[in-house]
Amino acid sequence: MKGFLIDLDGTLYRGHEPIPHAAAFIHWLKQHQLPYLLVTNNSSRTPEQVAEHLLELGIEIPAAAVYTSAQAAAQYLTEQRGGNRVHMVGEAGLRIALEASGFALGGTTPDYVVQGIDRSFSYEKLTEAVRHLKHGATYVLTNPDRMLPSDGGLMPGAGSLAAAITSASGVEPVVIGKPSPIIMAYAIERLGLPAADVWVIGDNVHTDIRGGRLAGCRTALVLTGVATADNVQEQLASAGLTPDLICDDLQHFIEQLNGMGSL
Template sequence: MDNIEGLLIDLDGTLYHGRHMIPGANLLIAGLREAGIPFLFVTNNSSRTPESVAAHLRGMGIEAKGEEVCTSSLAAARYISGESPGATVAILGEEGLHQACAEAGLTIVTESPQYVVQGIDRSFTYDSLARAARWIMDGAVSVLTNPDLMLPSDDGVMPGAGTIGAAIEAASGVAPIVIGKPHSHLMTYATSLLGIEPKNAIVVGDNMRTDIAAGAGAGCRTVLVLTGLTTEDNLEHYKSVTGITPDYICADLTELGTLLGLY
């Protein structure tokens, strides 16, 4: 674990399950602070603002600040502003995406956008689909915050941003630029926020298909924690499916803290 300059830490399945903290999550974050190791909470969630995500963590007893949260909405907005500063964008999404685009200096419009940026949108309608498809067919660049097809909720799983994106792609015939995990844009953006090279960052997550794949794709080192989706029973299956082997595997967050020399 030489030359560690920062950690990019997944949330759901890694630090918590829904509204319940995974044992040791609070101690891990406290240990990183005490050791002076920089980190970011990195999430595909495009609906929440960074401060809302931080408040959710604090509500479970995990110390967190808004500036320590990196969302797919932030990365999508920064991607667009990097390509076309001040570009006009039509947004299919929620508060987190609207705030991120505004703060990135993009011009939010409802007609003739240069970009269509889409995340989870629980007010999505047939009219939304028709307008987005027309804009993209007329030349607007399609940007998808994250490709998650389904999301957990209190009522079971529900369609995610990727499901809406699939409908827009089918209607327009144009594949979007995908920002969130398992694609590398989100991780690359997160390392830029920390001011470090990807090779000196460690991605921590529970999902081989998203967290670990994104970290490996961005050139980061990876730590898989068996606290969520990936378990000892399905680990070999996911290695086979993804073609990726994590650099380190920890049974739980206590083992991760020990690996990092925090305890």
Template sequence: MSEPRPVSCWLTDMDGVLVREQKAIPGAAEFIQALQQHGRRFLVLTNNSIFTPRDLRARLLGSGINLPEDAIWTSALATAQFLENQAPGGSAYVIGEAGLTSALHQAGFVLTERDPDYVVLGETRTYSFEAITTAIRLLEKGARFIATNPDATGPSLEGSLPATGSVAALITRATGVEPYYVGKPNPLMMRSALNQIEAHSESTVMIGDRMDTDVIAGIEAGLRTVLVLTGSTKEDQIARFPYRPTRVVNSIADVVDLVGQLAPLPDHAETD
């Protein structure tokens, strides 16, 4: 087998890697600065479809992380791009917030309740029984079902909240129609991110905090992967999975020095 190519591009998850409960994780700001100083192409990925990249930039800036708006890639943007490629100028009934509706508008989609091509489900803090009922009836009439991501719950200061995957399961139970999920762990989101920065999978690393979304999506997209232990997956859980990240580190602070090396990422499955 050939030697791994040097790392020149980086993809990273947001929650659990750069921020936790809207507070920057130590090393996050330095990591972004290192990427910019060394001229590395990169994107910050999130399955969150609520916020636009502009909103997310403002939230990150409030946490001390200065990130360009165009360096943020959400499941809403990936979903809009996917639908634009599948059905240019199509129509959709959308359950979601500004991050999703604005992305679909920019992709040329018409948002309507009248015979839409698709029902598109995203994340919102105000899921409405009326909107869910409308989605069910449109699917029964033949609309196709798309969801931004399969996450069952989302975090809040008070605890877990039901998220897109939970509501999608309710709709599927009512209709028998399974959605197509665009966001992680679908490697489609990784591929779309690579295309955004004109990166090659062999020279790109994915950093994440979850084995079941970030790491598996990275592996399936042909990327090397780094798991940080500041989020969902804990060190004693790694062995339960039938796949391994390329490297396991305590936090994003342990990755900062790797950015400037432009060398192959050494395989090291133990925690640094």
């Protein structure tokens, strides 16, 4: 039995645009009763919101099939037992995940600064986060993505904001999202299969593919997001690694997988 950890942004959709063959791929997984988990570095949405967004694009999945970097960050903090006061730089998905795990947001002396994507990021927010870190708070970053695919093209991601915070504070964050082994271990555990029986599918060599490789999974790069047919060689060279499969899209992945006879 093979399992699948599948990226969202750039793999199943770009912003509000479904990627061709995405719905058919999910249907194929269900038809063959193959276990899967949609693993996203995007911390801005809850699993329920992700499922609703996918349904609007014609892709029907249960919220339980979604695992976000916000959920992984909350799980990580819970395991640390290092206090429950959090200063958050992020959006609703991160706030809800932290509050659901019992963390108190706000206050003047937080134990953690937890940062994700924040599209209202400002100089004031930068200053506040840096001051907390200078006073000893632990820095936790949901994901290191510097750029994200969207409707109008690429946009800065959480990693771009983290670069400013790290530069100003001198504090390196604990990174939760792909390619970190933290989220990969949590996701593989949820899937309930050995890492060697898991395929990691995504559009980003530096996060999806590197994360899968470090976790001991098989990897498939789809050329529908950050990686494209035009830049794939440049992407592979900059990352210094090669996935097990390079696919034009998810239909091409199915075809290659069937050709390998590895199900």
